[in-house]
Amino acid sequence: MDHHAPTLRTSTAEMSILSGHRRDDSDHRPPFIIRPAGSPADLDAYHRLRRTTFVDDQRIFASTDHDEIDDDPRMIVLLAHSLDGGVLGGVRLAPHGDTDIGWWTGSRLVVDGAAHSAGIGPALVRAACAHAQARGVLRFDATVQERHRPMFARLGWESHGSTVVGGIAHRSMRWPLHGIQDVADATKSFLAEVLDPLRAQSGGLGPDGFRGDDGVPVPGSDIIAACDAIIPSMVERDPEWAGWCSVLVNINDLSAMGAAPSGMLDAVGAPTRSLLTRIIRGIAQASQAWGVPVLGGHTQVGVPASLAVTAFGSTSTPVRAGGASAGDAIRLTADLTGSWRPGHHGRQWDSTSTRSGPDLRTMTGLVAAMSPRAAKDVSMAGIAGTTGMMAEACGAGAELEVASIPRPAAAEMGSWLTCFPGFAMLTAEAVDRPAGLAGHPVPDGVVGAVCGSLTSEPGVRLRWPDGVTTVAVTAGVTGLGRA
Structure with missing residues (x-):
């Protein structure tokens, strides 16, 4: 994330996650807001700012800082806008490589020279981290100028070696996720x-060698038993799916131990007969699909939603x-x-x-x-x-x-x-x-x-x-x- 150095006049604790604005008693309005680029004009302003900084001023690139990431349709650009809509800074992030395997990089972090004291640089970094985390990214890297390493370190980034880009010392950094x-x-x-x-x-907790297993061998037999419950909120919100899953998870437990399922018991509670009927419908559909009957159990209405199933199977050689x-x-x-x-x-x-x-x-x-x-x-x-x-x-x-x-x-x-x-x-x-x-x-x-x-x-x-x-x-x- 190469960028034009901001003057850090505020501590991280004093800055909101997106604005970087110093909080004081006299002014509660943020001087800028960060949001994804929403128009070609936004992107044009961002590219002009990059050219001024990286080509004209810092001379890291000879004629253009455009690269293959700019052409990647998966790329996301976050921009800092002034209250009148002007672009004060930006940063881009994108998956690394042709296939998105959860490894993303951040780059081309830039701040307008007239806005250095507003905390825009740190705020853009934090916004990029938040966006990566929200996308479920597993690894988030950036290559930053050595002189900006302390700022990234204060924001929680880890250093992973040095390199040289355009004749300028850089540091490989990683945001811990x-x-x-x-x-x-x-x-x-x-x-x-x-x-x-x-x-x-x-x-x-089971015989020796089976502690923490998906199911458990019943002592003195080749029977494997498994038991799972479904969280009440899921039972209430999606009762047929909850009923289906109560069978699915138990069959999976038996399958993981190499056991052939033979039957189930259920324990079902619901506040209304309508909800109870829908839960049982899901159980019955799954029972039919897997060919594993519900042999009995406990059914109650007028109580908080609850669902648990115990399943039985058999194998003489359980897989631990x-x-x-x-x-x-x-x-x-x-x-x-x-x-x-x-x-x-x-x-x-x-x-x-x-x-x-x-x-x-x-x-x-x-x-x-x-x-x-x-x-x-x-x-x-x-x-x-x-x-x-x-x-x-x-x-x-x-x-x-x-x-x-x-x-x-x-x-x-x-x-x-x-x-x-x-x-x-x-x-x-x-x-x-x-x-x-x-x-x-x-x-x-x-x-x-x-x-x-x-x-x-x-x-x-x-x-x-x-x-x-x-x-x-x-x-x-x-x-x-x-x-």
């Missing part, structure tokens, strides 16, 4: 502490989440058909409600067919968080190759790695014994690929095409430790 960590913390980090009293009983070790390859097998569920954009991907029964039942048997060393279905912790859970159960960490992760074209990488993806299974296998789907029937749209490995270092890291790794999850996701 914690979206994956935040999802993992919100959905799973409390489990160890909350569940600790259950460990006191013999067999509590913690059965692999450092050095093993990580594979993601996912259904890439479908779309975001209406009302849940970026959080829930629906690939199952339009599938045929035979397709759904085929997917149920994929982990058993692969017979991997370890497996886990992707839960509300998302692909990255669930990778961390599987690695934790294995007593390991994980590294994911971002560019190798199977992903629907309509899902941005940041959302895909943190959403509930419908049907997605993470498996771990010895590198010399591929556990892929070759030779097994797979419905169209179901894709599997090796996209990482288990490591000796705790947590989850993302490896990018340039060889750089960034931390997605710092340590164990649940705190339950090795299974």
Whole structure:
């Protein structure tokens, strides 16, 4: 983000996130407002400002600072406008490379020479960071002039080496993004502490080797049991979908352990008979689609909305989440058909409600067919968080190759790695014994690929095409430790 140096007369604490205006008792009006470029005239003003600064004044470029990013239709330009509409500064950001894998860069940060003291430079940087975060970006880089490094450092940017551009010393900087960590913390980090009293009983939290698993072997049998609840707000807002998902998540749990599902019990409550009927309708549709009957349960009306399902299946060789070790390859097998569920954009991907029964039942048997060393279905912790859970159960960490992760074209990488993806299974296998789907029937749209490995270092890291790794999850996701 090369830019003409502003004079920093205000502290970060004194500046609002977009205006950079000093707050005092005499004037509460911001001198500028930041918004995306909205017209060709806005862009022309921004380009003239860039030319004056980078070509005429600083001579970083010989004749023009125009480059391929300016021609990228995905590029976003944020401009600082004066109250009368004039352009006082701007910055651009865009995906790095032809395919957007969640790696973006910011560049061409420029401020009008007459507006240096207004705090526009820092405000544009913060606005770009906020925009990148809102877009689910996983890595946000910039190359800035060395003399501006202290400003970026004060704004929280990290330095990652030096370079020279146009004969001027520059610094490679990165804005730390914690979206994956935040999802993992919100959905799973409390489990160890909350569940600790259950460990006191013999067999509590499952037999040795299965702690933290998706389902649990019933002692003395080949039965696998799984149980999941749906959050009440989702039951109230989208009852048929909640009913469908209550079956889906349990079938996925059994599938991840290589178990063939045989039956379910449900516990359903609703404040009205109408809502109760819609919930049951969703359960029944899913039960029919997967061919797994609801054997009984508990149904109540006149109570707050609630929904939980317990499912049963069987296998004599259950696949553990913690059965692999450092050095093993990580594979993601996912259904890439479908779309975001209406009302849940970026959080829930629906690939199952339009599938045929035979397709759904085929997917149920994929982990058993692969017979991997370890497996886990992707839960509300998302692909990255669930990778961390599987690695934790294995007593390991994980590294994911971002560019190798199977992903629907309509899902941005940041959302895909943190959403509930419908049907997605993470498996771990010895590198010399591929556990892929070759030779097994797979419905169209179901894709599997090796996209990482288990490591000796705790947590989850993302490896990018340039060889750089960034931390997605710092340590164990649940705190339950090795299974």
